[in-house]
Amino acid sequence: xQRMTLKxxxxxxxxxxxxxxxxxxxxxxxxEQTRDRVEKAANEHGYRPNANARRLATGKSNVIGFAxxxxxxxxxxxxxxxxLAGLSEKVSETDYDILLAASKKGxxxxxxxxxxxxxxxLVVLSCVDLSEGxxxxxxxxxxxxxxxxxxxxCSSYPYLDIDNYSVFYQPTRMLVELGHRDIAILNxxxxxxxxxxxxxxxxxxxxxxxxxxxxxxxxxxxxxxxxGYTLSRELLEQKNRPTALVCSSTLLAQGxxxxxxxxxxxxxxxxSITAHxxxxxxxxxxxxxxxxxxxxxxxxxxxxxxxxxAIRQIEGAPLSELQILWNAELIYRSSAGAxxx
Amino acid sequence: xQRMTLKxxxxxxxxxxxxxxxxxxxxxxxxEQTRDRVEKAANEHGYRPNANARRLATGKSNVIGFAxxxxxxxxxxxxxxxxLAGLSEKVSETDYDILLAASKKGxxxxxxxxxxxxxxxLVVLSCVDLSEGxxxxxxxxxxxxxxxxxxxxCSSYPYLDIDNYSVFYQPTRMLVELGHRDIAILNxxxxxxxxxxxxxxxxxxxxxxxxxxxxxxxxxxxxxxxxGYTLSRELLEQKNRPTALVCSSTLLAQGxxxxxxxxxxxxxxxxSITAHxxxxxxxxxxxxxxxxxxxxxxxxxxxxxxxxxAIRQIEGAPLSELQILWNAELIYRSSAGAxxx
DNA sequence: CTTTATTCCCAAAGCGCTTTGGAAAATTAT
DNA sequence: ATAATTTTCCAAAGCGCTTTGGGAATAAAG
Numbered sequence: 141x142q143r144m145t146l147k148x149x150x151x152x153x154x155x156x157x158x159x160x161x162x163x164x165x166x167x168x169x170x171x172e173q174t175r176d177r178v179e180k181a182a183n184e185h186g187y188r189p190n191a192n193a194r195r196l197a198t199g200k201s202n203v204i205g206f207a208x209x210x211x212x213x214x215x216x217x218x219x220x221x222x223x224l225a226g227l228s229e230k231v232s233e234t235d236y237d238i239l240l241a242a243s244k245k246g247x248x249x250x251x252x253x254x255x256x257x258x259x260x261x262l263v264v265l266s267c268v269d270l271s272e273g274x275x276x277x278x279x280x281x282x283x284x285x286x287x288x289x290x291x292x293x294c295s296s297y298p299y300l301d302i303d304n305y306s307v308f309y310q311p312t313r314m315l316v317e318l319g320h321r322d323i324a325i326l327n328x329x330x331x332x333x334x335x336x337x338x339x340x341x342x343x344x345x346x347x348x349x350x351x352x353x354x355x356x357x358x359x360x361x362x363x364x365x366x367x368g369y370t371l372s373r374e375l376l377e378q379k380n381r382p383t384a385l386v387c388s389s390t391l392l393a394q395g396x397x398x399x400x401x402x403x404x405x406x407x408x409x410x411x412s413i414t415a416h417x418x419x420x421x422x423x424x425x426x427x428x429x430x431x432x433x434x435x436x437x438x439x440x441x442x443x444x445x446x447x448x449x450a451i452r453q454i455e456g457a458p459l460s461e462l463q464i465l466w467n468a469e470l471i472y473r474s475s476a477g478a479x480x481x
Numbered sequence: 482x483q484r485m486t487l488k489x490x491x492x493x494x495x496x497x498x499x500x501x502x503x504x505x506x507x508x509x510x511x512x513e514q515t516r517d518r519v520e521k522a523a524n525e526h527g528y529r530p531n532a533n534a535r536r537l538a539t540g541k542s543n544v545i546g547f548a549x550x551x552x553x554x555x556x557x558x559x560x561x562x563x564x565l566a567g568l569s570e571k572v573s574e575t576d577y578d579i580l581l582a583a584s585k586k587g588x589x590x591x592x593x594x595x596x597x598x599x600x601x602x603l604v605v606l607s608c609v610d611l612s613e614g615x616x617x618x619x620x621x622x623x624x625x626x627x628x629x630x631x632x633x634x635c636s637s638y639p640y641l642d643i644d645n646y647s648v649f650y651q652p653t654r655m656l657v658e659l660g661h662r663d664i665a666i667l668n669x670x671x672x673x674x675x676x677x678x679x680x681x682x683x684x685x686x687x688x689x690x691x692x693x694x695x696x697x698x699x700x701x702x703x704x705x706x707x708x709g710y711t712l713s714r715e716l717l718e719q720k721n722r723p724t725a726l727v728c729s730s731t732l733l734a735q736g737x738x739x740x741x742x743x744x745x746x747x748x749x750x751x752x753s754i755t756a757h758x759x760x761x762x763x764x765x766x767x768x769x770x771x772x773x774x775x776x777x778x779x780x781x782x783x784x785x786x787x788x789x790x791a792i793r794q795i796e797g798a799p800l801s802e803l804q805i806l807w808n809a810e811l812i813y814r815s816s817a818g819a820x821x822x
Numbered sequence: 823c824t825t826t827a828t829t830c831c832c833a834a835a836g837c838g839c840t841t842t843g844g845a846a847a848a849t850t851a852t
Numbered sequence: 853a854t855a856a857t858t859t860t861c862c863a864a865a866g867c868g869c870t871t872t873g874g875g876a877a878t879a880a881a882g
């Protein structure tokens with residue numbers, strides 16, 4: 141079966157391709173009557189404009205790109221996958237698509253390709269770290285982008301981020317007020333921006349109460365249950381063990397639960413545990429035993445919002461509307477309790 | 482900075498666009514000398530043909546599509562993610578891209594869009610189930626596809642699959658020879674084709690030795706550690722419990738290990754456990770304690786091979802070269818042992 | 823009834839590439 | 853020397869769409 145083209149449809153309707161195109165694209169200079177006729181015929185014949193022809197004509201691809209270096213496969217990280225799920229769910233409600241590109245030669249080469257080939261309108265950046273070369277490169281290439289997260293110079297580009305400072309500030313402060321002094325953190329990898337901000341939030345909350353943050357109570361690692369377990373064992377087996385653990389992910393907290401349990405510590409009594417909850421289905425905070433105190437902000441929502449922002453950016457929204465900071469609220473559950481000296 | 486076009490490059494070289502295009506595309510009717518000159522200039526100026534223009538001209542998009550219904554998000558399944566990682570890793574070595582599309586209205590609507598818009602050369606199907614409507618639809622649409630897995634009428638389309646019959650036949654047979662009679666299976670969801678074939682392999686291995694397969698020893702479910710745990714508890718707590726468990730995934734086996742351990746059963750002695758090993762990094766069979774006996778065939782390799790096949794298919798390889806069946810070898814480790822009545 | 827707006831439609835010119843079908847120049851054959 | 857090839861290049865015609873810049877009706881205003 142021959143694919144239906146604009147011209148064929150036009151011939152069929154005894155109209156010019158111009159008019160059919162304009163009718164379908166909602167221009168006002170076509171009568172309602174013809175527009176109806178055109179739309180009906182288009183539906184009947186299952187006509188869809190050829191994507192590539194349209195892209196060539198408009199210079200827009202309606203594609204959102206996502207690149208990653210294949211060695212550090214983000215697909216292996218449930219946090220990232222959850223984000224991507226939100227992104228693609230939202231994008232699929234629109235006429236945009238998502239292009240995935242992995243490369244052994246790093247993202248830089250992909251962006252360069254994207255930019256030169258024009259196969260993508262915008263790229264989404266995630267897992268930003270402190271020395272974010274990608275942003276510089278994308279600016280040079282003139283390839284629009286949106287960042288999930290922020291770097292230091294975030295004022296000049298669109299982003300969506302959560303207030304990571306407060307993500308650790310809030311639970312730490314709460315724990316201090318519950319009487320805890322020895323509060324350790326299980327954080328994400330230290331090159332990641334969010335991890336830095338979270339650590340700062342933790343330090344600030346402690347210092348406010350006159351507690352000097354102990355650097356030996358800081359752990360940075362991949363956010364998996366396994367690592368959470370290992371690091372928690374380390375921390376909790378010391379003689380001067382922390383009485384509370386603030387984790388960057390519910391996965392880390394899962395590991396912490398296991399370690400605490402093995403060491404015979406009662407969670408919420410002998411040891412208080414909190415985490416940031418990204419809404420991973422594999423590690424739901426409320427179903428843990430005991431239920432886990434968290435700051436919550438789901439990655440799925442973030443993915444969806446990034447999709448919104450991306451599309452609005454492509455359609456020309458001003459920068460000011462494309463910089464969003466979400467707050468994560470503290471949800472108290474029984475995994476945290478008063479210090480029992 | 483203005484994007485470099487073919488025409489600009491041609492002007493710069495005092496050649497016609499035709500010649501430049503043909504030089505870059507390896508046609509033989511351009512002298513080696515000019516070809517060199519063209520290639521050098523193209524590199525210098527970072528010229529890449531505009532993807533959309535090329536697509537329009539050639540009618541090929543160089544894009545491999547992947548669709549999924551957004552409610553049943555395959556990204557949540559580590560098995561699928563591992564497959565996708567392999568796929569994208571391989572694809573990224575070529576000039577192809579991967580388009581991801583999620584839809585609430587099911588894959589059907591996506592394929593229809595893909596076909597009508599011409600945004601994709603081929604789609605990859607995975608998680609095929611018995612009543613595979615997608616295949617019928619794609620044939621009708623004339624949209625090329627390749628299947629990871631098979632259905633019953635697999636002779637007419639390209640696929641890559643592993644011999645799932647033997648995936649369960651081999652370990653079951655081995656277990657029977659070790660003296661086991663009561664062998665239960667923890668299989669994938671029953672609507673999935675691979676689960677069916679595996680079950681048949683299990684049944685055959687039992688019947689060959691005169692053991693009638695017990696239907697109450699069959700469990701079908703999502704392949705997660707949690708489900709593996711629950712189902713194993715169920716099975717092992719019965720009075721007439723199975724003495725061996727054959728699992729469809731190392732994740733299920735992880736759950737089985739936990740259940741067995743909790744019930745005080747020594748793995749490899751009181752209870753033998755085997756699994757199919759998809760090569761998930763989260764659940765490595767050799768690192769389990771005791772090391773897990775498996776049939777192994779990694780999903781990452783499958784993803785890479787599907788990428789190869791997809792591209793060869795697009796480039797016109799005959800069907801006969803595009804139907805591949807892999808065997809999964811049995812790797813014996815100490816999680817399985819002789820029946821100790 | 824003319825003039826000025828409005829409404830509705832379309833011819834033609836691209837978008838940036840590939841491909842077809844020669845043509846000119848350089849080689850080889852006669 | 854001319855004729856027959858071979859080599860090397862290019863003009864022009866698309867691919868299927870959007871957009872520009874009118875033009876022919878029709879309606880409103882003078």
